Amino acid sequence: MSKTTPPDTASQRAEDQDLGAAGSQLSTAPQEDAPNLPTLGVIGWARWFWRQLTSMRVALLLLLLLSLGAIPGSLIPQSGTDATKVADFQQNHTILGPVYDKLGLFHVYSSVWFSAIYILLFVSLIGCIVPRSWQFVGQLRGRPPGAPRRLTRLPAYTTWRTGAEPEQVREAALTLLKKRRFRAHVAGDAVAAEKGYLREFGNLAFHIALVVMLVAFAWGQLFKSEGNKLIVEGGGFSNVLTQYDDFKSGNLFTQDDLDPFSFNLDKFTGTYETSGPNRGTPRTYQAAVNYSVGAYGKAKKTTIKVNEPLVIGDSKVYLTAHGYAPVITVRDGKGNVVFSDAVPLLPLDSNVTSTGAIKVMDGYRNAKGQKEQLGFQAAFLPTYGGGTSVVSQFPALTNPVLNLEAYHGDLGVDAGIPQSVYQLDKTNLKGFKDSKGQQLRKNLRPGQTMQLPNGAGSVTFEKGIKEWANFQVTRQPGAGWALGGAVTAIFGLAGSLFIQRRRVWVRAAKGDDGVTVVEMAGLGRSESAKVPEELGTLAGILYDQAPGAPDPQDLSEDTPDDTATPDSDAVPAEGAETT
Amino acid sequence: MTLAAATNENLAHLSNTLIYAAMAVYTLAFFAYITEWIFGSRSKIGRTAAALTGDAAGKAQAPAVTVKNAGGTAVMERPKVVVRAAAGARDVPDGPGAHGGDEQGDLYGRIAVSLTVLAFLIELGGVLARALSVQRAPWGNMYEFNITFSTVAVGVYLALLALRKNVRWLGLFLITTVLLDLGIAVTVLYTASDQLVPALHSYWLYIHVSTAILCGAVFYVGAVTTILYLFKDSYENKLANGGTPGTFATSFLERLPSSASLDKFSYRVNAAVFPLWTFTIIAGAIWAGDAWGRYWGWDPKETWAFITWVAYACYLHARATAGWKGRKAAYLALTAFACWLFNYYGVNIFVGGMHSYAGV
Numbered sequence: 036m037s038k039t040t041p042p043d044t045a046s047q048r049a050e051d052q053d054l055g056a057a058g059s060q061l062s063t064a065p066q067e068d069a070p071n072l073p074t075l076g077v078i079g080w081a082r083w084f085w086r087q088l089t090s091m092r093v094a095l096l097l098l099l100l101l102s103l104g105a106i107p108g109s110l111i112p113q114s115g116t117d118a119t120k121v122a123d124f125q126q127n128h129t130i131l132g133p134v135y136d137k138l139g140l141f142h143v144y145s146s147v148w149f150s151a152i153y154i155l156l157f158v159s160l161i162g163c164i165v166p167r168s169w170q171f172v173g174q175l176r177g178r179p180p181g182a183p184r185r186l187t188r189l190p191a192y193t194t195w196r197t198g199a200e201p202e203q204v205r206e207a208a209l210t211l212l213k214k215r216r217f218r219a220h221v222a223g224d225a226v227a228a229e230k231g232y233l234r235e236f237g238n239l240a241f242h243i244a245l246v247v248m249l250v251a252f253a254w255g256q257l258f259k260s261e262g263n264k265l266i267v268e269g270g271g272f273s274n275v276l277t278q279y280d281d282f283k284s285g286n287l288f289t290q291d292d293l294d295p296f297s298f299n300l301d302k303f304t305g306t307y308e309t310s311g312p313n314r315g316t317p318r319t320y321q322a323a324v325n326y327s328v329g330a331y332g333k334a335k336k337t338t339i340k341v342n343e344p345l346v347i348g349d350s351k352v353y354l355t356a357h358g359y360a361p362v363i364t365v366r367d368g369k370g371n372v373v374f375s376d377a378v379p380l381l382p383l384d385s386n387v388t389s390t391g392a393i394k395v396m397d398g399y400r401n402a403k404g405q406k407e408q409l410g411f412q413a414a415f416l417p418t419y420g421g422g423t424s425v426v427s428q429f430p431a432l433t434n435p436v437l438n439l440e441a442y443h444g445d446l447g448v449d450a451g452i453p454q455s456v457y458q459l460d461k462t463n464l465k466g467f468k469d470s471k472g473q474q475l476r477k478n479l480r481p482g483q484t485m486q487l488p489n490g491a492g493s494v495t496f497e498k499g500i501k502e503w504a505n506f507q508v509t510r511q512p513g514a515g516w517a518l519g520g521a522v523t524a525i526f527g528l529a530g531s532l533f534i535q536r537r538r539v540w541v542r543a544a545k546g547d548d549g550v551t552v553v554e555m556a557g558l559g560r561s562e563s564a565k566v567p568e569e570l571g572t573l574a575g576i577l578y579d580q581a582p583g584a585p586d587p588q589d590l591s592e593d594t595p596d597d598t599a600t601p602d603s604d605a606v607p608a609e610g611a612e613t614t
Numbered sequence: 615m616t617l618a619a620a621t622n623e624n625l626a627h628l629s630n631t632l633i634y635a636a637m638a639v640y641t642l643a644f645f646a647y648i649t650e651w652i653f654g655s656r657s658k659i660g661r662t663a664a665a666l667t668g669d670a671a672g673k674a675q676a677p678a679v680t681v682k683n684a685g686g687t688a689v690m691e692r693p694k695v696v697v698r699a700a701a702g703a704r705d706v707p708d709g710p711g712a713h714g715g716d717e718q719g720d721l722y723g724r725i726a727v728s729l730t731v732l733a734f735l736i737e738l739g740g741v742l743a744r745a746l747s748v749q750r751a752p753w754g755n756m757y758e759f760n761i762t763f764s765t766v767a768v769g770v771y772l773a774l775l776a777l778r779k780n781v782r783w784l785g786l787f788l789i790t791t792v793l794l795d796l797g798i799a800v801t802v803l804y805t806a807s808d809q810l811v812p813a814l815h816s817y818w819l820y821i822h823v824s825t826a827i828l829c830g831a832v833f834y835v836g837a838v839t840t841i842l843y844l845f846k847d848s849y850e851n852k853l854a855n856g857g858t859p860g861t862f863a864t865s866f867l868e869r870l871p872s873s874a875s876l877d878k879f880s881y882r883v884n885a886a887v888f889p890l891w892t893f894t895i896i897a898g899a900i901w902a903g904d905a906w907g908r909y910w911g912w913d914p915k916e917t918w919a920f921i922t923w924v925a926y927a928c929y930l931h932a933r934a935t936a937g938w939k940g941r942k943a944a945y946l947a948l949t950a951f952a953c954w955l956f957n958y959y960g961v962n963i964f965v966g967g968m969h970s971y972a973g974v
C-alpha cells in the first residue's frame with residue numbers, strides 16, 4: 036500500500052495464491068499474458084496470432100488505429116460527400132492528387148486499409164466476446180468462491196466479537212445478504228456472497244451491440260437505395276425505378292426492394308424572415324401531399340417538412356429542395372395553343388434567382404406552316420428589384436418577373452445526347468429578332484404576353500405561379516437494427532460503468548477463548564468507495580443481530596491484532612484498477 | 615408583431631448586459647481564487663513529502679482509515695471498516711486545498727465560491743434571456759454555444775461542490791478558462807440574436823446539442839484534473855525517488871489531492887459521462903437521419919465525434935489493460951479531450967461540412 040513501486044511479481048503471485056480463488060473470476064476480461072513466442076508450427080503460430088488478436092492490448096491498439104485512420108477522411112475531400120471538391124483538389128495538386136488516390140484517401144471510409152482496421156477490430160471483438168460469454172455463464176452457474184484464509188488482506192475489512200453462536204451469525208448473514216440480493220451461500224465457516232453480475236452482463240451486451248450495429252450498418256450500405264424526384268404542385272410520383280430523375284443503390288439492391296407507394300404534391304409553402312440581418316433566411320418549408328400505400332391504398336393527406344420525412348415501410352421521403360415553376364402558354368400564329376405547362380426552374384442563389392428553358396418540341400408550325408421547334412431561355416426573379424437588376428432581392432413571390440429569350444429551329448433533343456432540361460442547346464437554333472434587329476428578349480409580369488415577330492405566335496406568362504419541390508426517397512434497411520444496437524449499447528455501457536461487481540465474506544468462528552469472532556470483508560473489481568460503505572452498512576445491520584461482546588482484557592495482546600493494523604501488502608482483485 | 619419584436623430586442627439587449635456583468639463578477643471571483651492560492655502558500659504543509667520520504671523502513675504504513683478498538687473498556691463501538699489501498703498504489707494523503715489550511719486563504723476561497731455562484735446565476739440569466747429573445751434553445755450558433763457551454767461547465771463545478779466533492783481547487787483553472795471562453799464569445803464569435811434555418815428545427819436538436827454541451831463541460835473538468843494528475847504524479851515520483859522539487863511546485867502541488875485521488879476523480883468523471891456521449895452521437899445520427907436522409911455520412915463533425923468517442927473508449931480500455939494504467943492512460947484521456955475540442959472549434963473554423971451553418 037505505501038509502496039512507491041509496484042511489488043515485484045514474484046511476491047505478488049505469492050499473495051495472489053494466498054487470496055486463492057476469492058479474487059479470481061471477478062470479471063471476464065482476458066488475461067494479459069506475456070507474449071511467449073511459439074515454437075510450434077503453423078497451428079502454433081495461428082493460435083499465437085489468435086491470442087494476440089483477441090488480447091486487450093491489441094484491441095486497444097486497433098481502437099487507436101481506428102481513430103487515427105478516421106482523421107484524414109475529415110480533412111481531405113471525400114468523393115462520397117463532395118465529388119466536385121475532390122475534382123478541384125486533384126486539379127490543384129498534381130503531385131499529391133494521384134498519391135492520395137492510390138492510397139484511397141478520397142474515400143477513406145471504404146478504403147482497403149480502413150476496412151482492414153475495423154474488420155480486424157471486429158474479429159478481435161467477436162474472438163473476445165465468445166469466450167467471455169461462456170466464462171460468464173460458468174460464473175453464473177457456479178457459486179461465489181469461498182472466503183480467503185486471511186480476510187484482513189482485503190481492501191475493506193471489519194471485525195468484532197460477539198456473544199452469539201457462529202451458526203447464528205452465519206444464518207443471520209446469509210439471510211441479510213440474500214435479502215440484499217447477493218448470491219450467497221455458506222462455505223465452511225464463512226458466508227460467501229457476490230453481487231453486481233449486471234456489470235459483466237452490461238459489458239458483454241455493449242460489445243455484442245457494437246457487432247450488431249456494424250452488421251446493420253453494412254447491411255444498410257449493401258441494400259440501400261436513394262433517388263430524387265422533382266414534382267410541381269399538382270404533380271405526382273409513384274415509386275418505381277423509371278419515375279426517378281436520378282437513382283443510386285447499394286450493390287445488392289434489386290428493383291423489387293422498392294416499397295410500393297405513390298403520392299401527389301398538393302401545395303408547397305415556404306416562409307422567410309422579412310426583416311433583420313437574416314432577412315430572406317427560410318423559416319419554414321413544407322409540402323402538403325396526399326399519398327397511398329400499395330396498389331389500391333386509400334389516399335391520405337400529410338405534410339412533409341425538412342426534418343420530418345414521410346415514412347412508408349423502409350422508405351423515407353424527404354423534402355430536399357424547392358423552386359418556382361411559372362406556367363407558360365405558347366400559341367402559334369393562328370392562336371392555337373401548342374404548349375401549356377408549368378416549367379420548373381433551377382434556383383441559383385438563396386433568393387431563388389432561377390434559370391431554365393422552355394422547350395416546345397412538337398405541334399408548332401411557323402408562319403409559313405413549316406414544322407419547327409421553339410425554345411425560350413428563361414430567367415426568373417421572384418422579387419424583382421427594378422431597373423437592370425438581374426438577381427432576385429427576396430426568396431418569396433413579392434414582385435415576380437420572368438425574362439424570356441425566344442429562339443426557333445432545332446432543339447437537338449433527338450440527337451440522342453442527354454440534355455439538361457434547364458438549358459437550351461443553341462447550335463441549331465436561331466434567335467427571334469425584335470424591331471431593332473436585336474435578340475428578342477422581354478421581362479414579363481404574371482399575365483403578360485410576349486408576341487413573337489412576324490406572326491410566329493406568342494408566349495404568355497400565366498398568373499398562377501406554381502412551386503415545385505424536390506423529394507429524396509431513401510431506403511436504408513437495417514436502420515431499426517442499428518438503432519436497437521445503439522440503445523442496447525448505451526444501457527449496456529451504463530451497466531458496465533456504473534454497477535460494481537463485488538464480493539462479501541462473513542466469517543464467524545469461535546476464537547481461542549470461546550467467544551465468537553465475526554470478520555467481514557469486501558472486494559470489488561475496481562476499488563471504489565462504495566465497497567467499504569456497503570460493507571459498513573451490512574456490518575451495522577449484522578452487528579445489531581449479533582451484538583458485540585467486551586474484549587477480554589487478558590487476551591488483548593493475543594487477539595489477532597492485525598484486525599486493526601492490516602498487513603502492509605493488500606491484495607488487489609485480479610486486474611483491479613488502482614482507482 | 616412589432617410589440618413582440620421590441621420585447622425580443624429588449625431581451626437580447628438584456629442578455630448581452632447580463633453576459634458582460636457575469637464576466638465582471640467572474641473576474642472578481644478569479645482574483646479571489648488567486649488570493650486564496652497566495653495566502654495558501656504561507657502554509658508549510660508537506661504531507662506528501664512526509665508520506666513518501668518518511669523513514670523508508672516501513673513507516674507511513676498507516677491505512678487511510680485507522681480503527682481504534684475500544685480495547686479493554688466495556689463500551690462497545692460499532693464495527694468500523696478498514697480501507698486499504700491496492701498494492702502498488704502510493705498511499706499519499708490528499709492536500710488541504712488551495713488555501714493550504716490558512717484561515718485567511720480559506721476565507722478568500724469561500725468568497726471566490728460565492729462570487730462564482732453569483733456570476734453563474736447572472737450568466738444563466740443571460741443565457742435564458744437570449745433563449746427567450748429568439749424563442750428557441752440558446753445554441754443556434756457558436757456565440758450561443760460558447761456562453762451556454764461555460765455556464766454549464768461552471769454549473770457542473772458548483773454541482774460537484776454541492777455534492778461535497780473535494781473540488782474547490784479546480785476553481786481557479788475553471789474560472790480562468792471560462793473568462794477566456796466568454797472573451798472569445800463576445801469579441802470574435804458574437805452573432806446578433808436570430809432564429810434558426812429550417813434544418814435546425816427539430817427536437818432532436820435540443821436533445822443532441824444539450825447533451826453535447828453537458829458532455830463537453832464534464833470532459834473538460836476531467837481533462838483539467840488529468841493535467842493536474844500528471845503534475846502531481848511527477849511530483850510524487852520525484853519525492854519518492856529522493857529528489858527535491860522546486861519550491862513553487864511544492865507550494866502548488868502539496869495543496870492538491872494526491873495523484874491517486876486525482877486519477878480516480880478524472881476516471882470517474884470521464885467514465886460517468888461516456889454513456890451520455892455515446893447517446894449524444896446516437897441522437898445526432900437520428901437527427902441526421904431525419905434531416906439529411908442518412909443517419910451516418912462521415913461528415914467532418916460526425917467523424918470527429920466518432921474519433922472522440924473511440925479515443926475515450928481507448929482510454930477506458932487502457933485502464934483495464936495491464937501496463938497502460940496511470941500516466942499512459944492519462945495521455946490518452948487528454949488526447950481524447952483534444953479531439954473533442956477540435957470537433958467543437960476546429961471543425962467549424964477549419965474544415966466546414968454540413969454542420970457549418972452553426973454560424974462561426
Ligand code: HEM
Binds near residue numbers: 062531927930
Ligand atoms: C469496437 C471496439 C470496441 C469498443 C468501442 C469498446 C468499448 C469499450 C468500453 C467503452 C469499455 C468500458 C466499459 C468498462 O470499463 O467496463 C469496454 C470494456 C471492455 N472491453 Fe471493449 N470495446 C471494443 C472492443 C473490444 C475488444 C476487441 C475487446 C477484446 C479484447 C474488448 C474487451 C473489453 C473488456 C474485457 C472490457 C471490460 C474491462 C473491464 O472489465 O474493466 N473490447 N470496451
